[in-house]
Amino acid sequence: MRSLVLSAFGAIAALGVATGAAAQEDFRAADLDRPIMVEDANPIEFRAWELEFGTRGGLAEGSQHLEGALELKAGLLRNVQIGVEVEPVLQRLGSGVGTETGLESASVHLLYGVRRETVSGPALAVRLDAASPGTGVLGNADPQGGLKGIASRSFGRLRLHGNGGYMIASESDGGDYWRGGLGGDYPWGLFSRALLADVYAEIPTSGARARVWTEVGMRIQISNVSVLDIGLATRLDEWEAGQPNVEIVLGFARVFGVGGTVPDYPNPSIR
Amino acid sequence: MPARPRTPSPSHLATLAVTIAITACGFPQRNDVYRLSAPYNFEFYDTHEPAARSFYAAHFAHFGAYELLMDPGPDLDQRMVEFESQVRAFVVDPPKFEPPADIVAPSWTRMAFETGQSMDWTHMLHSQLYDILTDERVRDKQAAGERAMAYYLSEAETAFSTRGYGHRWMEGGGPWAGAFRETYPAVNGILWAYHWHHAAVYEALMESDATSRAAELDRVIRVFADSVLADPPTVMPLTAEVAPRFSRMFPAAAHIFDNLHMMHDVANDVMASPLYTLPEKAAEIARLRDLMSYALQDETSAPAMPMGPGHEMSPASMRMPTLLPSGEWLPQGHPDANMGSMQDMMRELPPGPAPGGDAR
Numbered sequence: 001m002r003s004l005v006l007s008a009f010g011a012i013a014a015l016g017v018a019t020g021a022a023a024q025e026d027f028r029a030a031d032l033d034r035p036i037m038v039e040d041a042n043p044i045e046f047r048a049w050e051l052e053f054g055t056r057g058g059l060a061e062g063s064q065h066l067e068g069a070l071e072l073k074a075g076l077l078r079n080v081q082i083g084v085e086v087e088p089v090l091q092r093l094g095s096g097v098g099t100e101t102g103l104e105s106a107s108v109h110l111l112y113g114v115r116r117e118t119v120s121g122p123a124l125a126v127r128l129d130a131a132s133p134g135t136g137v138l139g140n141a142d143p144q145g146g147l148k149g150i151a152s153r154s155f156g157r158l159r160l161h162g163n164g165g166y167m168i169a170s171e172s173d174g175g176d177y178w179r180g181g182l183g184g185d186y187p188w189g190l191f192s193r194a195l196l197a198d199v200y201a202e203i204p205t206s207g208a209r210a211r212v213w214t215e216v217g218m219r220i221q222i223s224n225v226s227v228l229d230i231g232l233a234t235r236l237d238e239w240e241a242g243q244p245n246v247e248i249v250l251g252f253a254r255v256f257g258v259g260g261t262v263p264d265y266p267n268p269s270i271r
Numbered sequence: 272m273p274a275r276p277r278t279p280s281p282s283h284l285a286t287l288a289v290t291i292a293i294t295a296c297g298f299p300q301r302n303d304v305y306r307l308s309a310p311y312n313f314e315f316y317d318t319h320e321p322a323a324r325s326f327y328a329a330h331f332a333h334f335g336a337y338e339l340l341m342d343p344g345p346d347l348d349q350r351m352v353e354f355e356s357q358v359r360a361f362v363v364d365p366p367k368f369e370p371p372a373d374i375v376a377p378s379w380t381r382m383a384f385e386t387g388q389s390m391d392w393t394h395m396l397h398s399q400l401y402d403i404l405t406d407e408r409v410r411d412k413q414a415a416g417e418r419a420m421a422y423y424l425s426e427a428e429t430a431f432s433t434r435g436y437g438h439r440w441m442e443g444g445g446p447w448a449g450a451f452r453e454t455y456p457a458v459n460g461i462l463w464a465y466h467w468h469h470a471a472v473y474e475a476l477m478e479s480d481a482t483s484r485a486a487e488l489d490r491v492i493r494v495f496a497d498s499v500l501a502d503p504p505t506v507m508p509l510t511a512e513v514a515p516r517f518s519r520m521f522p523a524a525a526h527i528f529d530n531l532h533m534m535h536d537v538a539n540d541v542m543a544s545p546l547y548t549l550p551e552k553a554a555e556i557a558r559l560r561d562l563m564s565y566a567l568q569d570e571t572s573a574p575a576m577p578m579g580p581g582h583e584m585s586p587a588s589m590r591m592p593t594l595l596p597s598g599e600w601l602p603q604g605h606p607d608a609n610m611g612s613m614q615d616m617m618r619e620l621p622p623g624p625a626p627g628g629d630a631r
Contacts, residue, residue: 028371048305079300115298119382119553124298154377187374190331191366221368224313257308263425265417268433269568270522270600271592 027221028194030152030161030185033069035217035231035249038183038198040161041125041152043081043113049074049258054251056233065091067104069251079113089138102136105144122153129167142170148179160184167202178203185219192221196231212236217249227253299384304429306395307422311409315401315476322472322488323401325495328361329465330394331370333535336451336458337383338376340542341549355458362500369394379542382553386538386560389429393531396423397469400524404476404517405484416521423527427566431530433523435592435603436563436573438507438584439620441536443574444559447544449581451536454543460503462539466532467504468495470513477516505583507532509604512587522592522602529603530563573620578613591615 030040034054044050050073057066066089073083087104110128117123127148134140148165164180183198197216204210217231231249238245306312316323335358339350372387373380380387399419409415424430442448452459468491475487510525510532511518518525541547541555562571576584590608593601601608 026371028374042301042303045303045305047308075303075305078302078304113301116301116384117381118299118384119378123301154373154381157374157377190374191370192368224316224368255305257305257312260308262307262418262422265421266424268424268523268565270433270435270526270602 027192027219027227028159028185028187029219029227030159030183030196031253033249034219034227034251034253035229035233036183036196036198036215037200037213037233038161038163038181039127039150040159040185041113041117041123041150043079043111043125044073044075044255046075046078047257047260048255050253050255052251052253054229054249056247056249058245058247065089081109081111081113083109083111085109087134091138100136100138102138103134104138105131105134105140107131111150117152117154122151125150125152127165140169141172144169144173146179158184158186161198163200174204174206174208176205178205181213188218194219209237215249225255229253303388304392304426307399307419309399309402309415309419311402311406311415312399313402314406315398315404318405318481319485319488322492324365324367325362325468325492326465327365327369328358329462329468330372331361331375332358332458332461332465333390333539334370334372334376334379334387336455336462336539337379337542340539341376341378341382343545351455351458355461358458358461362496382549383538383556383560385429386534386556389431389560389564390531390534392423392426392429393431393527396420396524397528400521401472401476404473407481413520416524420521420524420527424565428561428564430565431527431534432563432565432568432571433526434530434568434573434620435526436530436533436620437509437576437588437603437616438533439573439576440559440563441507441533441540442582442584443577444537444562445541445555446546447537447540447555448577449540450545451539451543453581459539461500462535463505463507464495464499464503467499467508467513469528469532470508470510470517471495473510473517474514477514477520504585506585507536509585509588511590511602511604511608512585512606515606518602518605519599519607522600522605525602525604534560534563569622572622575619576616578617584616589613589616 029042030036030038031052032039033056034052052069052071052073054069055066058064068088069085071083071085073081076082084107086106088101089104090099090101092099108130112126114124114126115121127150129146129148131140131144133142144167146165146167148163151162153160161183166176167179168176179202181198181200183196185194185196187194195218198214200213200215202211213233213235215231215233217229219227219229222228229249229251233247233249235245335354339347339354372391396419400416403409403412403415403419424433471491472488475491476484478484478487510528514525537559538556541552541559547555561567576582585604587604587606589610590604590606591611592603593605593608595601
């Protein structure tokens with residue numbers, strides 16, 4: 001498992017080198033899973049594109065696993081972010097039992113920035129998700145879809161984010177569930193690094209036990225357009241017999257632009 | 272048997288999403304736009320990192336001063352003295368990357384969001400013109416620069432005007448004029464020194480080859496630290512008087528940057544003025560930003576320059592935008608531009624002609 005995590009880190013580092021000296025301009029953006037599950041209400045900029053790559057791996061006894069995520073986001077309209085994501089997953093089921101691999105799902109989302117933060121009120125956004133079935137025994141059996149509301153509010157340099165929504169899933173994928181969480185980010189010093197933390201829960205409507213995570217991490221700007229994220233996550237509901245199920249989260253994001261038309265120079269008046 | 276809780280269906284979710292989108296029509300939104308995609312982006316930073324990082328103390332100084340002035344408590348003078356020390360520390364040891372305005376000034380950027388956005392958008396143009404002048408791969412600097420400016424101006428409400436307003440708004444725009452520089456001359460001096468710095472870097476990048484550009488940049492940074500910052504300008508320098516070659520190539524950009532710098536000073540003055548409540552300051556800053564925008568420049572009369580004590584402009588600002596026989600224009604403040612009369616300066620500047628006609 002350690003070699004898997006190291007390999008993933010190597011891949012991230014290689015991507016960073018290959019893309020030159022730059023990724024996300026905003027080290028402070030609380031992007032979903034980079035490294036916490038609670039996200040902020042600010043969509044990506046109009047005409048910006050962002051490539052994110054991340055891994056999440058756990059070393060729990062008897063079930064070592066590694067999840068990946070590759071996501072491409074774009075600001076195709078003002079205040080609108082659209083993204084596509086694939087999530088490969090690998091799980092080793094104990095010595096001698098074997099290893100399973102698959103694609104948990106492929107998904108698309110649309111995030112709309114309803115309002116920006118003002119003196120009197122928070123930033124608000126709404127996010128629509130749709131996911132396809134996955135592949136292999138680790139993949140989702142059926143399509144899923146959901147809606148989420150997002151609010152972000154600053155208190156000095158501390159920003160708090162509240163997420164809440166509903167996800168529709170088939171019985172074979174565990175059924176519908178409510179999802180939500182509270183998170184925050186705080187810049188470490190004035191520049192280039194931010195600390196993030198959250199508590200996030202998924203509550204099945206079937207009455208089954210809630211799934212609860214808590215996470216802490218950091219985003220570090222490593223170039224003018226690139227950000228590295230690293231974090232620790234744990235499923236609080238799975239803490240049993242003193243064996244905390246701790247995962248390492250590691251990721252990379254790079255923002256870029258793509259061509260586009262520019263109007264002719266208007267030769268404006270300077271008088 | 273208890274009833275199963277009612278759960279949303281896909282049609283419920285879609286209806287809710289449409290309702291939210293319609294509701295949003297009345298809300299202020301971010302409307303953030305990404306920089307023009309180009310291979311030269313960040314070339315200045317990658318080639319001349321110390322020079323690029325030398326700008327960051329200015330960003331901190333501008334937005335940090337606004338944030339301090341959000342709370343005009345009795346200890347403000349002392350906080351401003353400590354702030355000046357912080358700024359000078361960043362001059363010597365700047366951060367690795369540009370400090371985001373919303374971290375330096377979290378309250379002010381919420382209050383004056385659109386003005387902060389105009390400043391950031393114009394900083395983006397600053398950055399791209401530095402990149403273009405630095406990048407050896409860009410052969411036609413003029414065409415590349417005008418393409419970057421066309422992209423900048425396409426956000427007409429966010430972009431600053433291309434007209435030569437000189438010092439008119441900061442001196443004649445309202446009763447707040449001069450409030451900051453008179454109350455906090457030391458910090459104001461640093462800011463005006465940086466206005467010199469920004470233009471001087473352009474002029475250094477007008478050198479013909481990479482070696483000369485690097486040497487001239489080193490000289491500019493040295494002069495800035497040793498002389499300009501030690502003995503700051505007593506009036507806000509105009510871009511064209513410090514960077515005549517750059518300003519001749521991009522006269523509209525010279526005015527855009529003068530108007531950006533003037534808006535920085537206007538925001539300082541309004542924030543430092545005891546005549547307004549905080550909501551009134553927000554409204555006044557927004558008003559001035561609109562008046563100095565590119566979108567409204569054909570309808571806007573700029574105020575006359577008040578004369579007399581307390582109102583300052585550089586002698587170069589008497590040099591008015593000038594059309595050369597070649598068809599080129601020289602911006603206000605250019606050393607080769609024609610001198611205007613004092614009467615010209617003491618009259619309102621009427622709305623300019625429609626864009627697309629008379630000037631490059």
